[in-house]
Amino acid sequence: MSKTSVCIVGSGNWGSAIAKIVGVNAKRLPQYEDKVTMYCFEEMIEGKKLTEIINTTHENVKYLPGHKLPENIVAIPDVVEAAKDADILIFVIPHQFIKGLGAQMSGKIKSSAIGLSLIKGFDVAEGGGIQLISHLITKHLSIPCAVLMGANLANEVADEKFCETTIGVKDKKMAPILRDLFQTPNFRVVVSDDVDAVEICGALKNIVACGAGFVDGLGLGDNTKAAVIRLGLMEMIKFVDVFYPGSKLATFFESCGIADLITTCYGGRNRKCSEAFVTSGKSIADLEKEMLNGQKLQGPITAEEVNHMLKGKSMEEKFPLFTAIHKICIGQIKPDQLIDCIRSHPEHMDCSDGFSKL
Numbered sequence: 001m002s003k004t005s006v007c008i009v010g011s012g013n014w015g016s017a018i019a020k021i022v023g024v025n026a027k028r029l030p031q032y033e034d035k036v037t038m039y040c041f042e043e044m045i046e047g048k049k050l051t052e053i054i055n056t057t058h059e060n061v062k063y064l065p066g067h068k069l070p071e072n073i074v075a076i077p078d079v080v081e082a083a084k085d086a087d088i089l090i091f092v093i094p095h096q097f098i099k100g101l102g103a104q105m106s107g108k109i110k111s112s113a114i115g116l117s118l119i120k121g122f123d124v125a126e127g128g129g130i131q132l133i134s135h136l137i138t139k140h141l142s143i144p145c146a147v148l149m150g151a152n153l154a155n156e157v158a159d160e161k162f163c164e165t166t167i168g169v170k171d172k173k174m175a176p177i178l179r180d181l182f183q184t185p186n187f188r189v190v191v192s193d194d195v196d197a198v199e200i201c202g203a204l205k206n207i208v209a210c211g212a213g214f215v216d217g218l219g220l221g222d223n224t225k226a227a228v229i230r231l232g233l234m235e236m237i238k239f240v241d242v243f244y245p246g247s248k249l250a251t252f253f254e255s256c257g258i259a260d261l262i263t264t265c266y267g268g269r270n271r272k273c274s275e276a277f278v279t280s281g282k283s284i285a286d287l288e289k290e291m292l293n294g295q296k297l298q299g300p301i302t303a304e305e306v307n308h309m310l311k312g313k314s315m316e317e318k319f320p321l322f323t324a325i326h327k328i329c330i331g332q333i334k335p336d337q338l339i340d341c342i343r344s345h346p347e348h349m350d351c352s353d354g355f356s357k358l
């Protein structure tokens with residue numbers, strides 16, 4: 001039987017951390033080809049091509065410095081060259097670049113390939129709604145697409161600190177194949193068939209993380225931050241309930257749900273830049289450039305994409321936290337108005353019997 005060949009589409013902070021795991025597992029397990037290709041957006045670092053640096057020193061000096069990648073990871077600057085022979089395509093790039101790459105890859109990959117998206121964010125669909133990135137991949141490349149989301153800050157994963165993750169996949173045959181490619185003693189995989197909800201959790205938590213960062217910047221303390229996290233979770237649940245009915249509440253208690261929400265509201269880059277947004281008064285775009293060394297912020301654009309849809313459906317006031325966070329990011333309201341905006345949250349409105357609505 002021929003071996004399964006794997007390509008990682010992306011080589012940023014998370015792409016490189018996941019390459020450490022996938023490279024080791026592909027080499028260790030007999031069912032996978034040893035060589036794993038990694039599409040790397042080419043850039044020059046001190047006069048040298050990043051792909052050449054990765055392929056000679058086995059370190060992504062820009063996005064994951066201080067970590068050696070397995071030697072069977074081969075960086076390739078041409079996405080078609082990297083992806084054309086792959087049976088499993090792992091998509092791990094900032095979501096704003098997926099359409100462009102998808103267009104380049106269309107018709108040039110194996111028709112039997114399957115995708116797995118690690119991308120957190122949405123695409124703005126024609127007509128005002130949003131489209132899930134895994135659905136976009138399926139539409140553009142005509143391949144099924146599973147997802148992997150979880151409380152997985154890339155540097156901690158690269159340090160091999162224990163964590164959990166959630167793989168969302170419908171096809172029962174694919175579940176063990178994907179699990180085995182990622183599972184390690186310190187990266188524990190739970191598989192779910194609630195694929196859309198798994199993916200939506202991963203995208204929406206970045207909005208809430210901006211709210212947590214504003215709370216930190218305002219010096220409001222841990223109780224306020226816990227309230228923002230709780231209200232954020234309730235809006236995530238409601239969002240899935242309203243727009244993707246039929247999903248399971250239990251999914252929010254997997255790593256992709258509450259666990260990712262907590263870690264990102266304490267440790268992630270969206271929280272960090274949002275805190276600096278309040279304390280420095282600089283714009284989100286300037287802070288992204290200054291603080292992230294080429295890494296991309298997902299929270300503010302995801303807030304904008306979600307707001308675009310909520311506005312179109314006259315549902316902004318049903319999601320007051322998401323709405324307030326978006327308005328703060330674009331400078332429409334001041335960060336210190338966050339609490340005013342959520343004080344009368346539907347969650348705080350009692351029903352006639354005195355109990356809260358949910």
Ligand SMILES: NC(=O)c1ccc[n+]([C@@H]2O[C@H](COP(=O)([O-])OP(=O)(O)OC[C@H]3O[C@@H](n4cnc5c(N)ncnc54)[C@H](O)[C@@H]3O)[C@@H](O)[C@H]2O)c1
Pocket residue numbers: 010011012013014015016040041042063092093094095097118119120121152153154155294295296297298
């Ligand atoms: N970093 C994390 O801790 C983490 C964890 C889980 C999920 N994610 C998600 O993974 C995805 C990828 O994030 P990341 O952290 O690997 O990336 P990153 O933000 O660290 O790096 C940005 C990447 O984008 C590439 N890039 C820049 N311009 C490009 C272009 N025009 N076309 C294509 N690529 C371009 C850069 O080369 C770089 O590889 C995001 O959706 C993110 O939300 C990240």
